[in-house]
Amino acid sequence: MRQNIPVLLKAEVVVVGGGPAGICAAIMAARGGAKVALIERWPILGGQSTMARVCMWHTSDRKKEVILGLTREFVERLKVYDGVQQLPDFPHRYETYLFSNEWINIVYDQMIRECGIRVLCYTPCVGILKSERKLEAIVVGSKMGLRQVQGDIFVDATGDGDVGFFSGCETMVGRESDGKVQGMTVVAGFSGLDRSRRKEIEEAHGPIFKLMDKFCQQGKLPSHGPHWFGGNFIWKWPGTLIACIDGNPLSEEDLTRATMEARAKLPKFLSFFREYWPGCEKLELAWTAPSIGIRESRRVRGLYTFTAEDIYKKRSFPDAIGHGFWMVDIHDPEGSGRTTWMDKSTYLEPGTTYQIPYRILVARDMDNLLIAGRCASATHEGMAGLRVQSHCHLMGQAAGAAAVLSLEQNILLANIDVTKLQRRLVDSGVFIDEKRVKNARQS
Ligand SMILES: Cc1cc2nc3c(=O)[nH]c(=O)nc-3n(C[C@H](O)[C@H](O)[C@H](O)COP(=O)(O)OP(=O)(O)OC[C@H]3O[C@@H](n4cnc5c(N)ncnc54)[C@H](O)[C@@H]3O)c2cc1C
Incomplete structure (x- = not known):
């Protein structure tokens, strides 16, 4: 089989999936000196942040900013184009940045190309080649037929855990009781608002x-x-989380149904806004996101599985790669649009965080596979907190840095020196409270 599939390219680190996690993994690995390939099935990078038009980064524990690193770099680059707006008064003061989905495309492209990453968009990964616990190559669909992309270390940042699944790793889907995933949403934007009537x-x-x-x-x-209405109309890039629906993101047919049904709801919202919202009489539907927004699908089992308890107990970890602050944020899997986000009792107290352990990024069942972003190793509830983009950036950064360490030291991903990993992350701007790490090591 292996000989029959022509080799398209070889790299030291192959990152599959160019969403928030994959982009950060690729940048970090390339900046660390590795030869990197980034494989993406869609025409543009960014995953949910561009194709589903989810344009928010939250960066603080409501007292101080705890997300820095590449998120901060993205923000600074966007400022050059006036492509980012900070929303300090966003309901919960998570120091939220709203970014332009157009400018972020350009920023992602710039940063990826600057560090010499070989990037292939329009290229789905459809399989893998392996020998026992070692992944040898991924198989991609190209216009010339199937091709293999060989690598030493692979990062599954597909959001859906495709590489882990194709490799035969244990995977988890949705909630433990029935496998249903969080509700999906079509994001839409409107124009024609009478801005003179802002008040x-x-x-x-x-x-x-x-x-x-x-x-x-x-x-x-x-x-x-339940959210974004109203506030969105006064932001620079009006868009709103609007049509919610349930569905199975791992079935193309069901995903297509969900997308069409969600989109079909939009005219009703438009008529409602025009009729009942003063200042919206001339509202027009300006755009709909190219892809329905997918919050959750497959997760790949790692060396540790992150849980809701880790969030609520604000756990520290000896192998922490950064800090998280987002609550267990579950959008009703039945598609009602309701979310635990509305129940403020799920929030962490201002000024408190949990740490994110490296082991959730290390695939348990393959030796040279990392998993980053919303397919990392967590329960349904655990991922409901981890899944925000700024946390995915962190996981990607850590995966990229870990891949480089593993190559440099010729050591398995599971055995890398986590103190070195933490040092590299801190040197690249990531915040890690080292006191908490030390305490976790001692306990
Ligand atoms: C409607 C909605 C609202 C949200 N609101 C917020 C919010 O307000 N703030 C926030 O921070 N987060 C929010 N999120 C969550 C956040 O956007 C996602 O959790 C985050 O984008 C996940 O990043 P990721 O890189 O893990 O996956 P994704 O963003 O899903 O990226 C995965 C990438 O992998 C690619 N890919 C998948 N399979 C393959 C394959 N087989 N071969 C090649 N490429 C592949 C995809 O095309 C995609 O580009 C929201 C999500 C949704 C859907």
């Missing part, structure tokens, strides 16, 4: 939202996301 529009936000809920209960409006 009126803002004041109507609360009552309009209540009316939407009432209409939804009466069956006059479809289910919808």
Whole structure:
């Protein structure tokens, strides 16, 4: 089989999936001196941040910024184009940055190309080649037929855990009880808002939202996301999380159904806004995200499985790669649009964080495979906190740095010196509270 598939390219580190996690893994590995290939099935990089138009990074524990590193670099680069807006008053003061989905494309491209990464968009990974616990190559679909991309270390950043799954690693999907994943959402943008009536529009936000809920209960409006309405209209890049739906992201047919059904709900929202929201009489549908937004699908079993308890107990880890602060944020798997985000009791107290351990990135069942982003090793609830983009950036950075260490020292990913890994992450701007790491080592 292996001989029959022509080799397209070879790299030391092959990152599969160019979303927030994969981009950061590729940049970090290339900056560390490795020859890197980044393989992406869509025409543009960014994953949910571009194709599903999810354009927010949260960076603080509501007292101080704890996410720095590449997230900070993205923000600084976007500022050059006036492509980022900080929202300090976003409901929970997580120091949220709203970014332009257009400028971020350009920034991602710049940063990836600057460090000499070989990047192939339009290239889905459809299989793998392995010998026992060692992944030899991924198999990609190309216009010339199947091709193999060989590597020494692989990073599965597909969000769906495709590489882990193809490799035969143990995988987990959705909630433990029935395998259902978090609800999906089509993000849409509107134009035609009468900005001269800003005050009126803002004041109507609360009552309009209540009316939407009432209409939804009466069956006059479809289910919808609970947030972003109103605030979005006054931001520079108006878009709103709007049509929510359930579905199976691992079935192309069901995903297509969910996407079409969610999109079909949009005219009803538009008519509602025009009729009931003062200042929105001339609203137009400006765009819909090319892909439905997928919050959750497969996760690959690693050396450690991160849980809700790790979040609620604000655990520290000896192998921490950074800090997380997001709550267990589950959008109803039945697609109602309701979310635990609305229940403030799930929030961590301001100024507190949990740490993210390196072991959730190391595939348990393959020796040279890392998993980063929303397919890393966690339970349904654990990933509900980890999945925000700034955390995915962290996981990607750590995966890239770990791959380089493993190559340099010719040592298995499971055995790298985590103190060195932490040093490299801190040197590249990541915040790690070393006191907490020390305490975790001693306990
Ligand atoms: C509607 C919605 C709202 C959200 N709101 C927020 C928010 O407000 N703030 C926040 O921080 N986060 C939010 N998130 C979560 C966040 O956007 C995602 O969890 C994050 O993008 C995950 O990053 P990732 O790199 O792990 O995966 P993804 O962003 O999904 O990227 C995976 C990449 O891998 C590629 N890929 C997949 N399979 C293959 C394959 N076989 N071969 C090649 N390439 C492949 C995909 O095309 C994609 O580019 C939201 C998510 C959704 C859907």
